[in-house]
Amino acid sequence: MSGTSGGTYLGMPAFPEAAHDAVRDTTLRGNLRHATHTIRAKRAHAVAEVSDWAELREAGKRIKDHTLRHLDRYLVQVEETVTAAGGTVHWAADAEEANRIVAGLVRETGESEVVKVKSMATQEIGLNEALEAEGIRAYETDLAELIVQLGKDRPSHILVPAIHRNRGEIREIFAREMSEWGRPAPEGLTDSPAELAEAARLHLREKFLRAKVGISGANFVVAETGTLVVVESEGNGRMCLTLPETLISVVGIEKIVPTWRDLEVFLQTLPRSSTAERMNPYTSMWTGTSDSDRADGPRTFHLVLLDNGRTDTLADEVGRQALRCIRCSACLNVCPVYERAGGHAYGSVYPGPIGAILSPQLRGTGSEIDASLPYASSLCGACYEVCPVAIDIPEVLVHLRERVAQGGTATREGAKVVLRPAKGHAAERAAMRAARWAFGRPGALRAGQRLASRTRRLHPRTLPGPGRAWSESRDLPPVPAEPFRDWWRRTNGGEDGAK
Amino acid sequence: MSDRDVILGRVRRALADVTPDGTPYEAALPRDYLREHGERSLARTVELLAENLADYRALVHRCAGVPELSALIAGLLAGRGARSVLVPPGLDGAWLADTGAEVTRVADEAASTAAELDRVDSVVTGCAVAVAETGTLVLDGSPDQGRRRITLIPDHHICVVRVPEQVVGSVPQAVARLDPRRPLTWISGPSATSDIELNRVEGVHGPRTLEVVLLGDA
Numbered sequence: 067m068s069g070t071s072g073g074t075y076l077g078m079p080a081f082p083e084a085a086h087d088a089v090r091d092t093t094l095r096g097n098l099r100h101a102t103h104t105i106r107a108k109r110a111h112a113v114a115e116v117s118d119w120a121e122l123r124e125a126g127k128r129i130k131d132h133t134l135r136h137l138d139r140y141l142v143q144v145e146e147t148v149t150a151a152g153g154t155v156h157w158a159a160d161a162e163e164a165n166r167i168v169a170g171l172v173r174e175t176g177e178s179e180v181v182k183v184k185s186m187a188t189q190e191i192g193l194n195e196a197l198e199a200e201g202i203r204a205y206e207t208d209l210a211e212l213i214v215q216l217g218k219d220r221p222s223h224i225l226v227p228a229i230h231r232n233r234g235e236i237r238e239i240f241a242r243e244m245s246e247w248g249r250p251a252p253e254g255l256t257d258s259p260a261e262l263a264e265a266a267r268l269h270l271r272e273k274f275l276r277a278k279v280g281i282s283g284a285n286f287v288v289a290e291t292g293t294l295v296v297v298e299s300e301g302n303g304r305m306c307l308t309l310p311e312t313l314i315s316v317v318g319i320e321k322i323v324p325t326w327r328d329l330e331v332f333l334q335t336l337p338r339s340s341t342a343e344r345m346n347p348y349t350s351m352w353t354g355t356s357d358s359d360r361a362d363g364p365r366t367f368h369l370v371l372l373d374n375g376r377t378d379t380l381a382d383e384v385g386r387q388a389l390r391c392i393r394c395s396a397c398l399n400v401c402p403v404y405e406r407a408g409g410h411a412y413g414s415v416y417p418g419p420i421g422a423i424l425s426p427q428l429r430g431t432g433s434e435i436d437a438s439l440p441y442a443s444s445l446c447g448a449c450y451e452v453c454p455v456a457i458d459i460p461e462v463l464v465h466l467r468e469r470v471a472q473g474g475t476a477t478r479e480g481a482k483v484v485l486r487p488a489k490g491h492a493a494e495r496a497a498m499r500a501a502r503w504a505f506g507r508p509g510a511l512r513a514g515q516r517l518a519s520r521t522r523r524l525h526p527r528t529l530p531g532p533g534r535a536w537s538e539s540r541d542l543p544p545v546p547a548e549p550f551r552d553w554w555r556r557t558n559g560g561e562d563g564a565k
Numbered sequence: 566m567s568d569r570d571v572i573l574g575r576v577r578r579a580l581a582d583v584t585p586d587g588t589p590y591e592a593a594l595p596r597d598y599l600r601e602h603g604e605r606s607l608a609r610t611v612e613l614l615a616e617n618l619a620d621y622r623a624l625v626h627r628c629a630g631v632p633e634l635s636a637l638i639a640g641l642l643a644g645r646g647a648r649s650v651l652v653p654p655g656l657d658g659a660w661l662a663d664t665g666a667e668v669t670r671v672a673d674e675a676a677s678t679a680a681e682l683d684r685v686d687s688v689v690t691g692c693a694v695a696v697a698e699t700g701t702l703v704l705d706g707s708p709d710q711g712r713r714r715i716t717l718i719p720d721h722h723i724c725v726v727r728v729p730e731q732v733v734g735s736v737p738q739a740v741a742r743l744d745p746r747r748p749l750t751w752i753s754g755p756s757a758t759s760d761i762e763l764n765r766v767e768g769v770h771g772p773r774t775l776e777v778v779l780l781g782d783a
Contacts, residue, residue, distance in 0.1 A: 105763045137580070151746075157569040159571045159575075163568055259761040275683055299757050300757070304771060305717065308712075308714045319576075325591075327741070330737040330741075331598065341765070352748050353745055377572060380575075380576065383582055480571065480574065
């Protein structure tokens, strides 16, 4: 199984190297193209059904922004309301602490296996690996997570972690691996999606029925009431949330919304953005536990509030908007870079455009992969257009590029640090310095432009030296016969009608 | 220092640039979105509910009154060959009046194990609210609906919606009607997944057949 450490896949190369292999994998390209194009059209249709999409988007953005601006207050309120409802609240500043808390809670129950609802937060902290080290087996129960777990693979999409697999590959994995983990795949399993879903149903049912401990994340936590919300499709979430005796939910601190009423916004925008449905098949909402004779669901409930880089992200005035994210994955599905490179190249459980701004903020830009992620974009802006909470991803990408290239201050583990400019951007910085010098001196700029125009026949088609790699896949812009400023002066701003 | 103090301290330092603002939440947050999408008559709202339920592969039936309902439920159970049916404690007994003794009634009891419930064929419940615009049923654990697990483990769920009184047009209207202190389950069609090539396929862990009976004259 692939190792994770604080969410970084060990030894992950920078995005360009990782993407290099992915774009040459024609099966992967085909799978991604098929899936992302299918969902794109459907999302557009689902969004067009509601005439007030822009207003819902604005409200979602404002709810999240307000919460983030008063996050200390709402965190304390969540602690109060969840505790009052019979839950126990734990706080984890980093992945290690969260894993330690969860492993301890599972050990207290005396159980050595848990069933899991798909959760980004537990992926991010590498919970399954941490539990395994403690002798606790975690069973993923979401279909796509199951495919990833059985295939000893890594997730490549926020919503559909096995999006890089087509039905034939899934059949193969089920037929080969299910027997290792429990009930084998049915004889003669074909690659029809209905049969594959049936195989997962049979394989997981025995695990659900005997599970004593469930582990989940949450899509939302309502501060006012202490209510947690899990949005899902298959019913595996309902199984994990209602059948076990103990439920442990690991939730990022940015998942809070202030009031019960706020859910009316996100329950409209999230399903339409993620699976392009009017409503997802199942949404569960629970408030603590109940110990009456009508008790319904787990008798013990633990909420682990996770920081793990979120407060550092909050400290960045431009970058903090990434914390509005509700993990719908619409930005992945429209991104031309994601469609071609696939999720693995991003080296994080958060791939795609949102990952490119979230990972370098949650983890810092210290590693090669994280420093390269802000560049994994053409800045086309499609991600911003579809984002249901209006995160201006291109703005944050450019902001992070600046930090990588120029260095500057950032917050790491709660402390201000001064980052040095990253290596490998010397040519970029030199070019920018030269540009600044030239634009500040009109005479020099004019002389340079005229020289370039007169010698244009002599220009090479590719750049020499270190610029060669850049121009290998790009055409150099053609230089006009006459600089624009000369043309403007000669023709009186084009008014003379002269060419 | 505890992790609680660490996190709260970090949050406060991170927000040093934010000027404190005493505006009450609801005043600070304009809700310009619609309460409901378009004007509809009650009858049209119920019709829309039926359409959207069917669009997500729920099987929709309508009947005017309880006698008719009782016959319908008996027929639905017989049609599936159900030999046992889970019955929430507060379910109107008349709903099952026509269902013969050959179908065993299984009570929703705290002591039942999940494995026992797994042997039951069907479940019949009421609901708390139904949302027309999204084709959603919401259960809140009231006595006519029972614990969450009884509508999860059996493969066949018959849910009765009283129309028009339990039907609302939109999600905001549903949220306003519900009590967050109750365990809530929002159900839109039978169990499904989009995990294979991002296409919706019905039938994973929850009931694979969802039948909805719209009970009433509207």
